[in-house]
Amino acid sequence: MNQSKTRVVLTGLGVCSPLGIGITPYWNNFLSGVNVLKRIKSFSTAEFECKHAFQMNERDLMNNTGHITSHYVSRPNRLLLVSVKSALTDARIKDYIGREVAVFTALPYGNWDFGADFYRKLMVSGPDGVDPMAFPPTLINYSSSYISTSYQFKGPNITFASGIHAGIEAVNFAARLIRQGYITQAVVSGVNVLVGDVWAMWALRNKLQVSLKRGSVGIFDAQRDGFLLGENASTLVLEDAGVAKRRKARVYAEVLGGGLSFGKSQQDYCRSMGTALYNSRLFYKDIDVCVLNSNGLKSVDSAEISALQALLKERISQIEFVAPKENNGECEGASGVLQALIGAKCISSKIVPSFSSRQYKHPRLADGLAVRYGARRKTVQNVLINSFDVDGGNAALVLGKF
Amino acid sequence: MRRVVITGMGVVSPVGTGKEKFWNALINGKDGVQKCKKLDTTPYRTHMAGEVDDFEVEKYIDIKRLKYPTLTTQYALAAVKMALDDAGLEIREDNKIGIILGASMADTKATGDGVMHWFKTSNRYSTTPSKIYENLHANMHALRVAEYFGFKLCATTLPAACAVGNTAIAYAFDLIRSGSGEAVFAGGHDLVNAFVYGGFNKIKSMAPDCCRPFDKNRKGLIVGEGAGVMLLEDMGFALKRKARIYGEVLGYGLTADGYSAAIPHPHGEGLIQATKLALNMAGVHPRDVGYINAHGTATIQNDRIEARAIHAVYGKKVWVSSIKSMMGHCMGAASALEACASALVVERGIIPANINYTHPDPECDIKILANTAIKKNVDIVVSNSLAFGGNNAVIVLAKFRKKRV
Numbered sequence: 001m002n003q004s005k006t007r008v009v010l011t012g013l014g015v016c017s018p019l020g021i022g023i024t025p026y027w028n029n030f031l032s033g034v035n036v037l038k039r040i041k042s043f044s045t046a047e048f049e050c051k052h053a054f055q056m057n058e059r060d061l062m063n064n065t066g067h068i069t070s071h072y073v074s075r076p077n078r079l080l081l082v083s084v085k086s087a088l089t090d091a092r093i094k095d096y097i098g099r100e101v102a103v104f105t106a107l108p109y110g111n112w113d114f115g116a117d118f119y120r121k122l123m124v125s126g127p128d129g130v131d132p133m134a135f136p137p138t139l140i141n142y143s144s145s146y147i148s149t150s151y152q153f154k155g156p157n158i159t160f161a162s163g164i165h166a167g168i169e170a171v172n173f174a175a176r177l178i179r180q181g182y183i184t185q186a187v188v189s190g191v192n193v194l195v196g197d198v199w200a201m202w203a204l205r206n207k208l209q210v211s212l213k214r215g216s217v218g219i220f221d222a223q224r225d226g227f228l229l230g231e232n233a234s235t236l237v238l239e240d241a242g243v244a245k246r247r248k249a250r251v252y253a254e255v256l257g258g259g260l261s262f263g264k265s266q267q268d269y270c271r272s273m274g275t276a277l278y279n280s281r282l283f284y285k286d287i288d289v290c291v292l293n294s295n296g297l298k299s300v301d302s303a304e305i306s307a308l309q310a311l312l313k314e315r316i317s318q319i320e321f322v323a324p325k326e327n328n329g330e331c332e333g334a335s336g337v338l339q340a341l342i343g344a345k346c347i348s349s350k351i352v353p354s355f356s357s358r359q360y361k362h363p364r365l366a367d368g369l370a371v372r373y374g375a376r377r378k379t380v381q382n383v384l385i386n387s388f389d390v391d392g393g394n395a396a397l398v399l400g401k402f
Numbered sequence: 403m404r405r406v407v408i409t410g411m412g413v414v415s416p417v418g419t420g421k422e423k424f425w426n427a428l429i430n431g432k433d434g435v436q437k438c439k440k441l442d443t444t445p446y447r448t449h450m451a452g453e454v455d456d457f458e459v460e461k462y463i464d465i466k467r468l469k470y471p472t473l474t475t476q477y478a479l480a481a482v483k484m485a486l487d488d489a490g491l492e493i494r495e496d497n498k499i500g501i502i503l504g505a506s507m508a509d510t511k512a513t514g515d516g517v518m519h520w521f522k523t524s525n526r527y528s529t530t531p532s533k534i535y536e537n538l539h540a541n542m543h544a545l546r547v548a549e550y551f552g553f554k555l556c557a558t559t560l561p562a563a564c565a566v567g568n569t570a571i572a573y574a575f576d577l578i579r580s581g582s583g584e585a586v587f588a589g590g591h592d593l594v595n596a597f598v599y600g601g602f603n604k605i606k607s608m609a610p611d612c613c614r615p616f617d618k619n620r621k622g623l624i625v626g627e628g629a630g631v632m633l634l635e636d637m638g639f640a641l642k643r644k645a646r647i648y649g650e651v652l653g654y655g656l657t658a659d660g661y662s663a664a665i666p667h668p669h670g671e672g673l674i675q676a677t678k679l680a681l682n683m684a685g686v687h688p689r690d691v692g693y694i695n696a697h698g699t700a701t702i703q704n705d706r707i708e709a710r711a712i713h714a715v716y717g718k719k720v721w722v723s724s725i726k727s728m729m730g731h732c733m734g735a736a737s738a739l740e741a742c743a744s745a746l747v748v749e750r751g752i753i754p755a756n757i758n759y760t761h762p763d764p765e766c767d768i769k770i771l772a773n774t775a776i777k778k779n780v781d782i783v784v785s786n787s788l789a790f791g792g793n794n795a796v797i798v799l800a801k802f803r804k805k806r807v
Contacts, residue, residue: 149663
């Protein structure tokens with residue numbers, strides 16, 4: 001259980017998403033259920049049935065990163081930089097350059113394209129065919145280091161590559177370090193970009209949605225059978241509440257506690273959620289909103305719903321559920337941080353988004369959940385955020401009203 | 403806050419697989435660097451590597467239980483199995499045991515094979531063999547370990563380049579200290595591979611012959627490989643089950659230079675700060691430190707900067723050596739192996755030497771333990787690691803005492 005007297009708050013939210021760049025446009029489009037699913041054009045999808053993903057608008061990205069002329073700044077770095085910049089602006093922290101700010105980034109594949117290109121040239125043309133400056137960006141931790149270097153941040157810099165739940169793992173770790181007094185401010189991000197090789201790996205593992213005929217099958221449809229990938233970079237600014245108060249920061253929410261577990265069963269999911277509640281000193285009845293992990297993958301989604309039923313019992317019909325992957329896609333490394341950002345906005349804006357961006361007549365998987373459509377006003381005290389990896393890593397987080 | 407102790411370790415290294423073989427090689431100054439066998443080095447300027455040559459996977463794990471196990475996965479699994487057996491830890495069904503692993507990259511063999519397969523087939527993805535696509539996730543080593551042994555707490559992957567091991571130990575230390583876990587395996591692993599061999603050759607950071615950390619005539623690093631894993635436990639839990647305790651983890655310091663993604667800060671500011679944070683968390687004064695296990699890669703820049711940072715904090719009073727002089731730079735495994743060596747120093751009272759050291763470098767004005775190990779009862783050891791991206795990770799280990807003042 002969290003014994004520390006130091007409280008941890010969220011004071012800045014940043015996002016670079018197909019739904020918008022910056023928290024306000026993103027949130028408005030998310031609440032409106034805007035659909036940004038597009039046919040993939042950046043690589044051939046001819047061999048597979050899945051053809052769609054939630055992709056960034058290139059013009060929007062260029063408008064925000066066009067000033068970067070270096071060849072060594074990868075696509076993940078560009079999304080990440082835009083997201084971090086928008087979060088730091090949102091947090092209104094002055095003179096952050098050169099400070100001991102921690103940078104934690106969830107990025108399971110690093111700069112995949114850079115690494116693949118480097119290796120291919122090395123193998124085909126030998127050492128003379130590769131650019132020495134292209135070597136450092138091949139390492140997975142390069143993007144996170146890019147943020148520390150860009151802002152001259154001196155705090156710890158850690159990349160989390162544990163899978164889909166890596167973002168929540170990173171938030172939990174940052175909060176723990178702040179509670180211990182090791183750091184006072186942290187920039188926690190998650191990033192995911194669409195890469196042909198990685199996309200194909202998911203397709204070959206039969207994890208992508210293939211039964212879509214008209215663009216997308218909803219994640220709670222009976223015939224769902226996989227997820228659609230989404231591009232995203234999301235960032236949270238975490239601070240020691242005392243530091244935030246002294247600088248009169250706006251506080252979105254408080255980070256109350258987190259939990260981890262490993263395994264793919266309902267009990268394993270319950271353990272991460274239960275630990276998060278225990279560490280937050282809350283009971284299941286204290287939760288108002290749950291931001292679901294559900295992404296359309298049957299096994300994971302079924303286990304999540306049955307875990308919620310087991311944990312929340314009769315309270316399940318009173319909790320509001322939000323399934324953001326319906327119109328963001330499975331953003332892998334970015335998913336957890338994006339879900340936390342949505343949870344924080346629920347608390348601060350007193351608006352609960354629609355259960356999902358599509359309406360289900362019979363959301364089979366969601367049996368037992370209170371399925372409510374349309375965004376609505378509601379005072380939210382506590383939000384539970386679930387993040388479960390396809391291969392067994394689980395993390396949960398509880399945010400509360402400060 | 404709970405106290406965190408070291409109760410087991412597993413080692414796969416260029417100087418020997420298994421804790422005792424590793425330790426005997428270190429205290430006898432065995433040079434594990436030899437001509438590289440895993441790669442065709444003909445296109446490169448250098449041809450040496452620190453490779454593991456005594457690894458027999460069947461001794462440690464039932465390989466038939468694994469689907470497409472790459473050599474890197476085998477190293478990691480074997481190191482965890484060794485640490486588990488060493489600690490005599492029982493794995494209950496409702497355990498709170500986790501694994502924190504990392505490497506400099508994802509599985510380099512599977513990734514490399516994938517890249518070339520797609521190149522040769524003009525991205526005919528559907529023809530990709532399953533042994534490639536099942537091994538592309540960066541987190542798959544930790545996942546395989548957690549699945550194989552039935553760990554229930556976590557399977558975390560922290561790719562902190564060459565500072566992976568210390569970063570993993572810091573993360574595991576926090577999980578236990580905060581009460582989230584009762585036992586956590588932490589470490590790193592890597593394989594000699596064309597990505598890093600070619601990369602370091604290209605940036606002219608590799609030595610042609612041997613690894614000479616802090617020597618005036620040092621010519622660069624030697625790429626190595628292996629796996630190192632330490633089992634960290636809640637002290638109360640370890641004492642209750644009467645575990646053998648190698649030492650205690652007292653603290654860590656993690657910082658970023660915030661200077662350059664490729665070269666360290668010229669004055670070692672990030673490392674100095676990481677050291678101060680680690681000593682502060684440990685409640686230790688620099689004069690109490692008996693040995694520093696240096697990052698010591700033997701590159702001109704790294705050693706000069708690290709020596710400056712060590713001098714700035716400790717002066718010239720503490721013995722320093724780099725065991726990379728014997729193993730080469732084992733990348734993702736490096737700082738985990740160095741942490742294992744450091745824990746053995748506090749347990750056994752012998753400091754391994756910095757071999758291949760013949761010409762002191764005036765720019766590395768620190769107390770190098772040259773060429774021959776010495777017996778010295780050491781209470782506190784500091785292990786440094788630095789990484790591409792400007793990451794610094796320092797850990798402080800101590801001889802175990804039930805009551806620590």
